[in-house]
Amino acid sequence: MLPRRDYIQKTLEINLFFLRLAKEHAIFAAAAMPATYEDIITQLLELKNKLESLLKEAVELSQGVLSPEVLASMELVTHLTLEAEQKTQQLTGISIDLEITQMELTLEPEGQGINQAHLFERVTVFNEQAIRTLKIATQANEVLLDQILRCKIATHLYPTIVQHIIIETQFFTMLLEKLQRNEDLTSINEAILEELKLNWNEILKEHAQFVRGQLDPEEDQLFNTADAFSNVFDQLQIGTSLLAVQPEYSPEVLQETLQATASLRDFNQMEVQGILDCDIRTITLPLFVDHLTREANHYLRILHSLMYI
Ligand SMILES: [Fe+2]
Numbered sequence: 089m090l091p092r093r094d095y096i097q098k099t100l101e102i103n104l105f106f107l108r109l110a111k112e113h114a115i116f117a118a119a120a121m122p123a124t125y126e127d128i129i130t131q132l133l134e135l136k137n138k139l140e141s142l143l144k145e146a147v148e149l150s151q152g153v154l155s156p157e158v159l160a161s162m163e164l165v166t167h168l169t170l171e172a173e174q175k176t177q178q179l180t181g182i183s184i185d186l187e188i189t190q191m192e193l194t195l196e197p198e199g200q201g202i203n204q205a206h207l208f209e210r211v212t213v214f215n216e217q218a219i220r221t222l223k224i225a226t227q228a229n230e231v232l233l234d235q236i237l238r239c240k241i242a243t244h245l246y247p248t249i250v251q252h253i254i255i256e257t258q259f260f261t262m263l264l265e266k267l268q269r270n271e272d273l274t275s276i277n278e279a280i281l282e283e284l285k286l287n288w289n290e291i292l293k294e295h296a297q298f299v300r301g302q303l304d305p306e307e308d309q310l311f312n313t314a315d316a317f318s319n320v321f322d323q324l325q326i327g328t329s330l331l332a333v334q335p336e337y338s339p340e341v342l343q344e345t346l347q348a349t350a351s352l353r354d355f356n357q358m359e360v361q362g363i364l365d366c367d368i369r370t371i372t373l374p375l376f377v378d379h380l381t382r383e384a385n386h387y388l389r390i391l392h393s394l395m396y397i
């Protein structure tokens with residue numbers, strides 16, 4: 089059974105991380121569709137608004153609650169998120185609540201005076217709502233993927249991106265459900281570590297491929313770098329799939345994964361800056377690449393914390 093303080097902190101940390109990603113998934117899907125699909129775009133933006141208001145509530149609940157490691161990891165917001173949101177809003181016409189990001193940048197870490205009884209009730213109710221909404225998001229993405237694969241919808245979003253979004257959403261919903269069942273941190277950390285071993289290099293390979301596939305054909309150098317990252321993670325995937333049967337290889341493979349993830353994160357961060365400065369020819373949005381940077385930062389923090397225990 090998880091102590092109340094840990095339940096509150098962990099639940100808010102995962103919600104802050106993933107609700108932002110989920111609302112951005114809806115933004116990317118809506119922005120990638122021609123205006124003729126008005127009904128679907130409206131549904132996606134309603135979902136975005138719901139996720140955004142949940143994110144706002146999570147930020148309001150989180151003042152003085154989060155661990156210093158999470159706040160320092162730049163998995164919730166990076167130093168470029170606000171600018172990437174402003175630019176993405178300007179380019180797509182989709183409204184983004186910038187105030188949430190500004191509030192998040194002022195969050196202070198956990199203090200002594202958390203009113204646990206009061207927060208516990210609020211976070212429990214809040215987490216239920218978040219789980220319900222994330223399940224709706226999964227369903228919406230499943231319908232979207234089905235329509236794309238049956239060639240019923242034209243979109244600039246690769247089917248693999250939608251598939252990737254579904255897997256991410258299901259995974260984080262599962263973690264929030266574990267918290268809601270009050271499972272202990274070991275079980276939650278084990279689920280995260282298992283995910284890292286089984287899927288992390290596949291996820292990272294796809295991130296590199298998404299960036300590669302959205303570059304202008306003239307961006308040879310960036311294309312080749314993104315392509316090289318895709319190959320690195322492909323090779324690492326072979327190593328991590330061995331972990332299930334030969335766990336003794338774990339430290340070396342995880343160390344290599346950690347180094348490759350940090351390099352890809354740096355590459356993505358450089359690309360966000362390049363897009364914001366209009367120095368890179370690409371059809372992607374700056375917020376999309378900032379999103380990938382935050383995902384990498386999240387797993388880097390977890391890899392660091394799990395590797396040395
Ligand atoms: Fe994502």
Ligand SMILES: [Fe+2]
Pocket residue numbers: 252256291295383
């Ligand atoms: Fe991702």
